[in-house]
Amino acid sequence: MANDLSTPLTGRRQRLKNALGRPHLPIARILFGLIGVIAVGTVARLVLVDDPTGGRPSQEAGIINSQVGNSVADTVASGPATITADPQQYPADGSIIAVPGPAADTATAEAHLAPDSSGIVPELSEETANGPIPRISGTGQTPFATYHHPFEAASAGTGPRIALIVTGLGINEQGSLDAIAQLPDLVTLAFAPYGKALEKTVTVARGGGHEVMLEVPLEPFDFPQNDPGPHTLLTGEPPRENLEKLFWLMARFGGYFGIINNMGARFTASAGDFGPVMEELGARGVGYIDDGSSNRSVSAQLASANKVPYARASMLIDANPARSSILSALDSLEAEAMEHGSAIGIVSALPISIQAVSEWSAGLDGKGIALVPASALMQ
Numbered sequence: 423m424a425n426d427l428s429t430p431l432t433g434r435r436q437r438l439k440n441a442l443g444r445p446h447l448p449i450a451r452i453l454f455g456l457i458g459v460i461a462v463g464t465v466a467r468l469v470l471v472d473d474p475t476g477g478r479p480s481q482e483a484g485i486i487n488s489q490v491g492n493s494v495a496d497t498v499a500s501g502p503a504t505i506t507a508d509p510q511q512y513p514a515d516g517s518i519i520a521v522p523g524p525a526a527d528t529a530t531a532e533a534h535l536a537p538d539s540s541g542i543v544p545e546l547s548e549e550t551a552n553g554p555i556p557r558i559s560g561t562g563q564t565p566f567a568t569y570h571h572p573f574e575a576a577s578a579g580t581g582p583r584i585a586l587i588v589t590g591l592g593i594n595e596q597g598s599l600d601a602i603a604q605l606p607d608l609v610t611l612a613f614a615p616y617g618k619a620l621e622k623t624v625t626v627a628r629g630g631g632h633e634v635m636l637e638v639p640l641e642p643f644d645f646p647q648n649d650p651g652p653h654t655l656l657t658g659e660p661p662r663e664n665l666e667k668l669f670w671l672m673a674r675f676g677g678y679f680g681i682i683n684n685m686g687a688r689f690t691a692s693a694g695d696f697g698p699v700m701e702e703l704g705a706r707g708v709g710y711i712d713d714g715s716s717n718r719s720v721s722a723q724l725a726s727a728n729k730v731p732y733a734r735a736s737m738l739i740d741a742n743p744a745r746s747s748i749l750s751a752l753d754s755l756e757a758e759a760m761e762h763g764s765a766i767g768i769v770s771a772l773p774i775s776i777q778a779v780s781e782w783s784a785g786l787d788g789k790g791i792a793l794v795p796a797s798a799l800m801q
Contacts, residue, residue, distance in 0.1 A: 535563055540621070541628050542676040543568055546707075553673035556706050564707025566731050570679040570797035571608065571633040578792035582759035585610060585796040586779060587682065587711065587735065589637060590771040592617035592624070599626060601776045606783050607631030610796040612682050615639075615674040616651060624675045633795050635711065636678045638671050640686025650685045657689055661698040668699055679797055680709030680731065683721075690719035697724055704728030709800055711735065713768050733800040735766040740775040748778040759791060764799050 537543050546565050547554035556565040588605065591598045592613035602611065602623070611627050612635040613620060627634050639650030641657055653667040672681075681703070683690060690696055690712065700721070703710055709731035712721040715738070725732035736758050739751040752767070759765040769775050786793050 535559060535561070535568070540625055540677070547676060550669055550673060552670045554676060555669055555672040556676070556678075556708050558705075558707040566679045566707055566709045566797070568679075569633065569677050570709075571610075571631070571795035573608070573795050573798045575798065578794055578798075581790045581792060582756075583764040583792045583794045583799065584755060584759045584786070585733075585764070585766045585794050585799050586739075586769055586783075587612055587635065587766065587796050588769050588771055588776070588779075589682065589684070589713075590614055591627075592620050594771075595619045595623060597771065597773065598623045600773070601771050602627050602630055602632065604776055604780045605632070606780070606793060608793045608795050609779070609783070610635060612637050613675065613678075614651070614684070615653075615671045620675045624677060628677050633797055634678045635796075636672065636674070636681045637684045638668065638681045639684045640689035642685040643688045645688065648685065655686075655689055655695075655699065657692045657695045659695070661695075664695065664699060665702060668702065678708075680711060680800070682711045683713055683715075685715070687716035687718065690716055690721055693720045693724065696720060700724040700728050700730055704730045709733075709797065711766070711796060711800070713738070714766075731797070731800040733766060733796065735768045737765075737767055739767045739769045739779070740772060743770070743772050743774055745774060745778055748775055749782065752779070752782050756789065756791060764794075766796055766799060 535543050535545050542554075543559075543563075545559040545561075546556060546563065546568055548557040558564050587610045588601060589612040591601060591611050593616060595617065598613075598617070605611075607630055609632065611632045613624055613627075614637045617623065624634055639652075639654040641654055642648050642650070645654070645656070653670050655664045655667055700710065701724075704725075705728075710721060710725055711732070712719055712734040714735035719734075722732060722734065724730075737751060737755060739755065740748050741751070742748075755765050755767045769779055783793055
């Protein structure tokens with residue numbers, strides 16, 4: 423130990439080197455250096471050499487299209503082109519001559535508009551959460567044009583015309599069936615949306631030749647003391663809520679050409695509330711008849727704006743449900759028809775009213791007055 427301490431420093435260093443052996447090379451540093459050189463080289467090549475294929479081998483080959491091209495499209499694509507139309511179909515004056523489609527297309531369209539066993543045309547129905555509701559078909563056919571009575575206007579002559587609408591049907595099944603059996607088929611029948619056997623009674627009515635309507639409850643001025651029934655459309659509610667109610671009501675049965683209000687003096691006076699409803703009727707091709715109970719109704723203006731087939735009733739025939747009063751009201755209806763050319767009366771489905779109307783209608787021909795379905799008097 424003493425010898426090591428006294429040995430010069432250079433000697434101790436030499437012995438230490440001999441003990442540790444040969445020095446190690448810095449391999450990690452060398453590898454990192456090589457990776458850096460390769461990366462720099464790669465970047466330099468991408469920047470300095472214009473070779474989109476990245477050095478991959480490539481060869482050009484000619485491709486010949488064996489399919490026949492569209493010569494007109496090729497001509498238009500290569501530059502301006504002049505296309506000469508058939509002068510028989512497209513005259514030089516700009517008018518267009520309609521060319522009828524194949525008979526097969528017409529037959530297909532008529533087949534699509536064929537009614538089912540209940541007399542309902544599937545193409546005129548739209549499925550909703552509450553059931554099917556009317557709509558215009560893809561060919562433009564409307565429920566109004568399809569379901570109204572096929573009345574020939576020429577058969578009524580040129581004299582005055584009267585239409586009668588019996589309301590409140592469907593709630594009492596047997597009473598409704600009795601009324602249908604007694605009334606002439608030219609009398610229009612309106613069904614309330616609350617009957618338990620609506621589809622049955624409506625099918626019987628349509629099978630007997632009657633055109634049918636749907637009664638829609640609308641808010642009166644004294645609501646809720648005077649309540650037309652569930653799902654009444656109300657003023658002040660969001661349009662979406664009233665339309666949801668309307669769709670529920672419209673899904674109660676099918677085959678009607680239009681709707682008629684049940685009460686509704688307040689609702690029909692509010693264009694803001696009534697407008698969306700009338701717009702929906704126009705979009706679905708359904709008509710509207712105002713029962714004439716309110717002079718403040720804006721139904722005529724809204725129907726005209728939305729192209730809805732429309733009419734307004736003249737009077738309620740059995741406001742006093744007594745035979746003498748009913749006959750007197752019918753006389754007044756005749757007088758109005760003689761003066762204005764036509765008139766529409768509203769009658770409830772009371773047995774006394776049905777009997778009086780049935781007897782009265784039998785004598786109209788002798789008076790030169792024609793009984794017509796309500797749809798025949800709609801604009």
